[in-house]
Amino acid sequence: MWERSLVLSAPGKVILHGEHAVVHGKVALAVALDLRTFLHLRPCAEGKVCVRLPGVGVVRSWDTSSLQALRRGVAADFDESKSPSVEQLHTLKEFAGIAAGASAPESLATLAFLYMCLAISAKYGDVPNVDILVWSELPTGAGLGSSAAYAVCLAAALLMACRAISCPLKEGESTARWTEEELTLINSWAFQGERVIHGNPSGVDNAVGTWGGALRYQSGKITPLKRVPMLRILLTNTKVPRSTKVLVAGVKEKILKFPAIMNPVLDSIDAISQECQSVLEAMPANPSPEYYPVLEELFDINQHHLNVIGVGHPSLDRLCQVTASHGLHSKLTGAGGGGCGITLLRPDTSPLAMEAAKRDLCACGFECWETNIGAPGVTLHSSSSLNAEVLHALSES
Ligand SMILES: Nc1ncnc2c1ncn2[C@@H]1O[C@H](COP(=O)(O)OP(=O)(O)OP(=O)(O)O)[C@@H](O)[C@H]1O
Ligand SMILES: C[C@@](O)(CCO)CC(=O)[O-]
Ligand SMILES: [Mg+2]
Structure with missing residues (x-):
């Protein structure tokens, strides 16, 4: 059950070789970093969706009913295999009061959240009443995959809130990961979040954020390196x-x-x-x-x-x-x-x-x-396993 408060995280990445070329179908080699983005998910009782993103200065909340209405207006063709359309993003920007050409971190982060929240819930049920807090050990916009770690965390949290994937953490376990099938779903929705932020991502960053370790990536094909x-x-x-x-x-x-x-x-x-x-x-x-x-x-x-x-x-x-x-x-x-x-x-x-x-x-x-490289991909944490810094960030919120 996700109804309790949960923390999940995804790693940043380092591309050893292949950045930019990978957008044009070439091979990239990438490894997960031991710096992570964390997301705290808990239910929001009063029919609201709340998002706090202290790294980019965003504190927003919306009535679930207004998001539900917005979704009906733009939802017809939400799908994890389709790029967010210009029209959809335009409607979301108008709703959130984001200027047409805005590219500031807070605008892109809000837009990615709104898109993923509406698109995922359109596919799997109602807009969930969620309270989401995201914070990160990664510098934002510095080449370490902060956008992908953010998108992977959002995808996992929203899919869990919509019950499209399980909550794999068992009593007494400190961390848990999802099945390959669930990770594939998380990765494909994270890619949509990256599309909102990047325009035309290759998908390598969200693949590392999802699977972790060290991998070779080419045109959507993800192959873990045999030995690192x-x-x-x-x-x-x-x-x-x-x-x-x-x-x-x-x-x-x-x-x-x-x-x-x-x-x-x-x-x-x-x-x-x-x-x-x-x-x-x-x-x-x-x-x-x-x-x-x-x-x-x-x-x-x-x-x-x-x-x-x-x-x-x-x-x-x-x-x-x-x-x-x-x-x-x-x-x-x-x-x-x-x-x-x-x-x-x-x-x-x-x-x-x-x-x-x-x-x-x-x-x-x-x-x-x-x-240190080769960190694990997206992970669910029990609160007892969180280190002091993470608990501090939580208590500050
Ligand atoms: N902790 C965070 N909270 C909310 N949004 C974030 C966070 N980290 C990154 N973002 C979003 O990701 C954007 C930065 O993405 P960008 O792809 O330009 O840089 P990067 O992912 O750090 O680097 P690279 O893509 O080269 O690895 C920010 O403008 C913001 O919208
Ligand atoms: C520059 C780039 O190749 C890597 C960004 O980390 C873009 C991408 O692959 O989406
Ligand atoms: Mg990025």
């Missing part, structure tokens, strides 16, 4: 804001303008992803340094390609130069244009060298931290 070695990755946030939607649209424009020049670059990125996959799958769990030169060279080549397709940024160039001065190799991750970069740490990278690199990166105004 313990990779140490330094994440650096340049703190330069950017929008995935705008960057993805810019790449499309460039491909249309210079197809003979850009398509070979996308093919080369595809080959990089495939080469990287072969290397990773051949590496032992605790790899020795001899595997690293190839991985480092692939980072360097891909970073040049990403600059060619127009998603670089001076802050990312700086990040690469600073780490190179410490013998480390970096590339942007996610949509680029600012946001985050990843630096490959070798097993023989000394703590001293890493501290020196971190100090120089921080001196540029960047924030950096070492991460």
Whole structure:
């Protein structure tokens, strides 16, 4: 029963290779991060739907009856296989008082919630009386899949509230996950949320948010990597804001303008992803340094390609130069244009060298931290299993 208060979470992601190219049918390799978005779901007694999104400054509530009426007005063709239409989004924007061309985080987050709430409930029953709070350990709009983690959490919560999927947490368990079939449904609705936020997503980010681990993604086909070695990755946030939607649209424009020049670059990125996959799958769990030169060279080549397709940024160039001065190799991750970069740490990278690199990166105004990759996908938590920080966020709400 979901009627009690529940907390669920989904991880962010790091794309090792294939960002942008994956939107055009090429291979991407992506891994789940140990930074998560959390959603607290509880029933709202007074016939209301309440949403609080402190990360983007949204506190909204609507009468369930007004959403039900709105749904009747736009619902005819809601389906998880159909893109949200311009007309549907226009109607939802008018209802929520969002300006036509608004692209601010709070507008997109509200629109994605409204779309998913109406579309999911249109398919599975009435608009549920829910109170939803979302908060995140992920920086918003920095290339770590915050939009997908948000959409995956919303999809799982709303599907549970509409009883389209089970509540898998048993008495005495601290965490639980859904069946493959249920995860497939969560993923397909999360993709719709990503469509509202991104325009034309490939689906790789929501796939990682749903399944977690490390995977290869191509045109909707999700293949878990056979073996993933313990990779140490330094994440650096340049703190330069950017929008995935705008960057993805810019790449499309460039491909249309210079197809003979850009398509070979996308093919080369595809080959990089495939080469990287072969290397990773051949590496032992605790790899020795001899595997690293190839991985480092692939980072360097891909970073040049990403600059060619127009998603670089001076802050990312700086990040690469600073780490190179410490013998480390970096590339942007996610949509680029600012946001985050990843630096490959070798097993023989000394703590001293890493501290020196971190100090120089921080001196540029960047924030950096070492991460663990391969985290679990969307998960339901019992309140006793939540860590102190999560409980604190809950008690503040
Ligand atoms: N915690 C959150 N609460 C509500 N909305 C969020 C949250 N995190 C992200 N979003 C939504 O996602 C948008 C950011 O998505 P965007 O795709 O541009 O960046 P990203 O997902 O962090 O990076 P990338 O897509 O490159 O991995 C925000 O504008 C907001 O609408
Ligand atoms: C830039 C992009 O390839 C990754 C964003 O994390 C967009 C997408 O795949 O939807
Ligand atoms: Mg995103």
